[in-house]
Each structure stands twice: as structure tokens, then as C-alpha cells.
Amino acid sequence: MFQSPLSGVTDLVFRRLVRRYAPESMTYTEMVQASSLQHLKEVPQIMEVDPDEHPISIQLFDCRPDFLGEAAKLAVGQGSDTIDINMGCPVNKITRKGGGSSLLRQPDVAEAIVEAVANAVEVPVTVKTRIGWSDDEINILDFARRMQNAGAQMLTLHGRTRKQGYTGKARWDWIRRVKEVLEIPVIANGDINSVESAIRCLEETGADGVMCSRGTLGYPFLVGEIDRFLKTGEVTPPVTAIARLECAKEHLQELWEYKGERGIQQSRKHLAWYCKGFPGAGTLRDQLSRVESVASGCEIIDAAIDRLRESTRQRCVLSGDSTERDRAAFATCHD
Numbered sequence: 001m002f003q004s005p006l007s008g009v010t011d012l013v014f015r016r017l018v019r020r021y022a023p024e025s026m027t028y029t030e031m032v033q034a035s036s037l038q039h040l041k042e043v044p045q046i047m048e049v050d051p052d053e054h055p056i057s058i059q060l061f062d063c064r065p066d067f068l069g070e071a072a073k074l075a076v077g078q079g080s081d082t083i084d085i086n087m088g089c090p091v092n093k094i095t096r097k098g099g100g101s102s103l104l105r106q107p108d109v110a111e112a113i114v115e116a117v118a119n120a121v122e123v124p125v126t127v128k129t130r131i132g133w134s135d136d137e138i139n140i141l142d143f144a145r146r147m148q149n150a151g152a153q154m155l156t157l158h159g160r161t162r163k164q165g166y167t168g169k170a171r172w173d174w175i176r177r178v179k180e181v182l183e184i185p186v187i188a189n190g191d192i193n194s195v196e197s198a199i200r201c202l203e204e205t206g207a208d209g210v211m212c213s214r215g216t217l218g219y220p221f222l223v224g225e226i227d228r229f230l231k232t233g234e235v236t237p238p239v240t241a242i243a244r245l246e247c248a249k250e251h252l253q254e255l256w257e258y259k260g261e262r263g264i265q266q267s268r269k270h271l272a273w274y275c276k277g278f279p280g281a282g283t284l285r286d287q288l289s290r291v292e293s294v295a296s297g298c299e300i301i302d303a304a305i306d307r308l309r310e311s312t313r314q315r316c317v318l319s320g321d322s323t324e325r326d327r328a329a330f331a332t333c334h335d
Ligand SMILES: Cc1cc2nc3c(=O)[nH]c(=O)nc-3n(C[C@H](O)[C@H](O)[C@H](O)COP(=O)(O)O)c2cc1C
Pocket: 004, 005, 006, 007, 008, 009, 029, 030, 031, 059, 086, 088, 089, 128, 158, 166, 170, 189, 190, 191, 192, 193, 212, 213, 214, 215
């Protein structure tokens, strides 16, 4: 199982939470611009990896093979088990400079990048990309073969075009076609938001694994749930709203400890993502989007937890449930 690279999200703190529930899964750092490392005296925090955080891949992006080769060496020194090259990012700022998904239109450069990185480091080089630039330019079959021939040892395929961005449905049919022609492992990505969608995707594509992305925002349990089902057939009971809010508090606390004030600012979007699918979630999201400190954030969340407990208790009392059933309800009612 794979937790995708997510810029602004998959820092060390988030990855620790994911790994707690999915200890054997592959996680990725946020994408790192290779050329930005050229004149740095210290390795930036974005490339920091826990000593016991394996398997882990540092994801790099850029358009210059020589910069990427040098950055890959640095990444391996940090403990990266593979080097992943981003060839899928749709953001203008990145594509205008020749990186991310614009490499789909420059397969020669993409090939040179994979070759340069494969020559620079001993660890496997992997590529994460999309099915093409637009509906009129779906070139993934040829592109994927070229990446394999250049030395890529795994391909993760997000089943959307660059033009789609993050809208519309991921085209798993293209993932199946790519899987049919490649010898290296193919990992399916796009719209894997539940155990059911993971199973369906694996059946429809024949892929060697699935990678979760937006489904993990405010829900770092997802990769673990899918991993557990695939390995044991066991279904994990839904995580209650209270458990999610407890996790949100921990996330806030750890971001503060790791990044200080910047961590508090970054925590706001995470906290908002945790507030989904329970009574009062909208109000809580609004309050947490302005959080200024760990203490105030935790106080707001604790008050919300108390309200959820109280409303569950009242519901149970009104329906004449016994104390024992109250306790069971506490564990399940909150979603
Ligand atoms: C906020 C955000 C940040 C992302 N950052 C990265 C990134 O750094 N590297 C990358 O390869 N993909 C990145 N992606 C793309 C995802 O990894 C994934 O390919 C995409 O969201 C499709 O999966 P989904 O439909 O399950 O969300 C990002 C996506 C989002 C929404």
C-alpha cells in the first residue's frame, strides 16, 4: 500500500500518523525541487526522514537531469529507499519551467532524467505521472514504455490528464492498459478513497498496488484500513468522530513541536479536514480555521468532543437504551 506524496501535507508529522496504522506501507515526502538544493548549506526540513521510517521515498521534481542526479544522492543520504520523480504535477508554476506533467510532452528529457538518476544512485528510481496532457494527447502507453526502458523500476499512474487537474473521474481503464504492456510494477492512483474503491481498482486495473491521496486528508487511517483488508480480509470498524478529533489534537500538537508557529498556520487546513460528517462539524471547522495556539485548538476540540458525547448520551437515554448499550453507542454513534 502507498500513501501518495502531497505537497503541503505529507510532512514527517503526517507520515508518522499514517505509518502508525499502516506500518509496512510506502510513504512519500512532499515534492522537492532539485535545483533549489544547489546552494543550500543544510538539508531542508522537507527532506527530513525519521530513522525508523521505512519504506520511504523522497520525491524530486525538476527538468535538469544533472540537478536531479545530485539531488538524488542527497536524498539517499537522508535515508530515502527509492527516488521518485514527479512527472505529474499540473501546477502552472511547475510546468512552465519544464517540470511535473510537462515532461509528458518532452519524453526525451524525461528519459534523460531517469537515466541520470539511475546512474547517480544505487536505490530504485520510480516515476509518478498522469495518462497524458489532455484528452487529445494521451500518450501514456508510449511514455510509460520509455520510462521503463530508461531504467524506472516502478510507475505510479494517476488516471487523469494534466488538463483535468483534480477534477472528473480518474480513468482506471488507462491504468489497466499500461499494466498490460509494462514489466515493472504499476501502482494505480486516483479516486482511491475507501477499501471498496481500492478493491475495485485492483480488480479493474490488475495493478500491483494502489496509492491513496485526497482520501487521506483529515483521515490518516485510510492506508492502514486498506492494507489490513488486503492482507487479512479484516474490515476495520469506521473510525468514530471522537477518535478523529483526538487524532486532530495530536496532529496539531506535533506540528507545533516540529515547526513552531509555521506548524500552527499549517495545522489550520488539516484541522478543517478532520471536521466532517458529524453534528456541528461546520461550526467547528470555522473555529479551527483561525486557531492561534495548541492550547486554544485543543480547548475548542475538547468542547466539541464533550458535545458529541452529551448528544450521544441524550439520544441513548431518549431511546431507553441501557447503560451497556450506551457504552457501545459511544463507540459507534458519532459518525
Ligand atoms: C494538495 C495536493 C498536493 C499534491 N502534491 C503532490 C506532490 O507533491 N507530488 C505528487 O506526485 N503528487 C501530488 N499530488 C497529487 C496526488 O498525489 C494524487 O496523484 C492525486 O491527488 C490523485 O489522487 P486522488 O484522486 O486520490 O486525490 C497532490 C495532490 C493534492 C490534492
